[in-house]
Amino acid sequence: MTSNWELHRGEATRFSCPSCRESLVPVSALDRFAFAFGCSAGHVVGLGELFDRQSAEMRDCVELLIATWEKSIRQMVEGAEIASRHGSQDLSDRLRGRVVVLEAQVALFRETFLKSDPEPGISPR
Numbered sequence: 001m002t003s004n005w006e007l008h009r010g011e012a013t014r015f016s017c018p019s020c021r022e023s024l025v026p027v028s029a030l031d032r033f034a035f036a037f038g039c040s041a042g043h044v045v046g047l048g049e050l051f052d053r054q055s056a057e058m059r060d061c062v063e064l065l066i067a068t069w070e071k072s073i074r075q076m077v078e079g080a081e082i083a084s085r086h087g088s089q090d091l092s093d094r095l096r097g098r099v100v101v102l103e104a105q106v107a108l109f110r111e112t113f114l115k116s117d118p119e120p121g122i123s124p125r
């Protein structure tokens with residue numbers, strides 16, 4: 001099942017795989033933008049599992065995920081321009097459509113996970 005997943009090597013998180021203790025890196029599916037992490041042994045760990053861990057670690061992982069998505073956005077915008085220049089308007093439109101989806105996802109994640117900074121010294125709970 002992991003063959004559709006692209007491992008973003010070189011972007012190792014501080015997380016380790018619950019199954020084998022390998023370092024986890026963000027993975028992205030080629031045909032849809034699911035959020036997950038994977039290890040080099042092929043285990044895929046959902047974001048929900050990682051959310052059970054400490055929130056500081058979770059923030060790191062969301063920030064890393066957003067950075068990964070933003071890189072993809074830049075690459076797709078570039079790809080769309082190249083496709084357009086070469087007359088592949090259909091491909092260009094599809095890439096731009098993906099950019100819109102991914103940008104919405106980045107905005108949602110920023111809003112959900114990175115916006116509500118608790119005041120220093122005030123601990124929720």
Ligand SMILES: [Zn+2]
Pocket residue numbers: 017018019020021022039040041042043
């Ligand atoms: Zn593993």
